[in-house]
Amino acid sequence: MAPLIPEIISPEYNYLVALIVGLGFGFALEQAGFSSTRKLVGLFYGYDFTVLKVFFTAGVTAMIGVVMLSHLEMLNTEIIFVNPTFLPSAITGGIIMGAGFIIGGFCPGTSAAAAAIGKLDGWAFIGGATIGIFAFGEVFPLLEDFYLAGNQGPLLFYEVLGIERITFALILTAVAIFAFVATGMIEDKVNKKPVHILSGNWKKKTIAAAIPLAVVLLIMFTPSRKEFTMEKLEARAAAGECKPDLIDADKLAFELMNNYYHYNVIDVRSPEEYEEFHIATAINIPLDDLHSTAYRELLNQRIQTNVFYGASPAQAKKACLIARYHGNTTSLALDVTAENFRNTFYGEINIPENPTKSEQTVALFRRRAAEKMKEIEANLASREKPVQKKVIRVQGGCS
């Protein structure tokens, strides 16, 4: 699952990738006419809305692409870079940039595109921007508090609005289309031409507007790949096929006593429940987190068999199915709950009067197992806890 760097493509290639995507970026900017300063500021006087059209189309295209890739489980949106939100500095900095835009006629990316084709004002702008950045560095101590004020972290717009991601995508796409129509009308009026956006070629225009909306709606109304697979797995499990392999409590205890290092026992309950009681050697991965790429490697260790258990056998089975979906074929589900397991071994183990031989053996085994498991747990506690692999968010932005 993407991003491809660093897990699939080595970070050493990152600079090469930067050069190549930069090439595409520069090419697109220049082709769009962003090397022309009068075209850029046209937006602010109404005679040329190219900037808005290109910018909004690019943003919406990339946004829909991100949502689409995430829907298909091809891109992990939890680790891609999201610009952190610091409202005071974002707004003030933005307004200063706006002033720079209207006075200088460029923004940094477009000034580079202009400079590349020989525009002297592009070079002047780059020089000015470098001086401006230097100036910021020099006065930074004075601005530091303001710069760091109001940190909200990598906040997402739809979280602020309290709506679903896909709903926000739909709204933004609709706003973009509306803006294209409205600015098309303004542009023609300012240039004293007959308004042509709503006349002629209406079929093509409708199709162009409908495609992005249709894609968003498609994402909205189809289950994600994860939901789809889980539904399928559950349906098959319910139909009696594809049963996860079960392990019973005594067998698990026996295996832990003799070769616990062959087992990767995973508690899929909440961390609180895990803290309260857990089976010896178990680690905690709540069921909802099990899909996370962070645990992919942990779940697919060749020498260890996963054993899942939860607050109900159904939970354990579900976890087992998730692991199977992600490529692990040997996973087992404990056929009793965590609570049952606790009672079986750590509760009172009574030997009935006149026990049969097997009853006696079981009871004795359980007592011994309880002691041994405590011992193992105590030994393990003094070692380091199993490393919970954490996938780190990519660093990006303009620093």
Next chain:
Amino acid sequence: MDRKNKFMNPYLAGILLGFVLLATIYITGRGLGASGAMKSVAVTSVKAAAPEHYESTAYYQDYAADHPDGPMKSWLVFEMLGVLIGAFLSGALSGRLGLKLEKGPGVTNTTRIIGAIIGGMLFGFGSQLGRGCTSGSALSGMAVMSFGGIITMLAIFGGAYALAWFFRKLWITR
């Protein structure tokens, strides 16, 4: 008009740019940027011109800590080299190369150059305060639905619109 010199359809160019950005996110997990490369140049200049000042200023030292191989060894520097090459190729293909100065009607060359430098200074300063410019914060922020990124975008365009009337003589005759 010579067809060769025409700009691409803006929506088509937008889709192209959108796919470049999407590919960047897909491959690297980060978005595009521009002002960061100019920061590398600024920091490099300080390092060369005033090494003592560079060593004693926390701001540059923080930057050096983030860029252990030197300020120029940064993702955005390589990306911006690509931008220069890509834009040059595009200009060459469409016959737009040449030393030129573009300005509004009724503006002298000197005014235009001074305007570009002052505008650049403001933009450079603002991009540092706002943690990214139109590319790194606004465009890339929109693609990943960053709240801060979209707010910065609105502030940039809102600010420019609010000030457009005062600077109209730089661009239009009215």
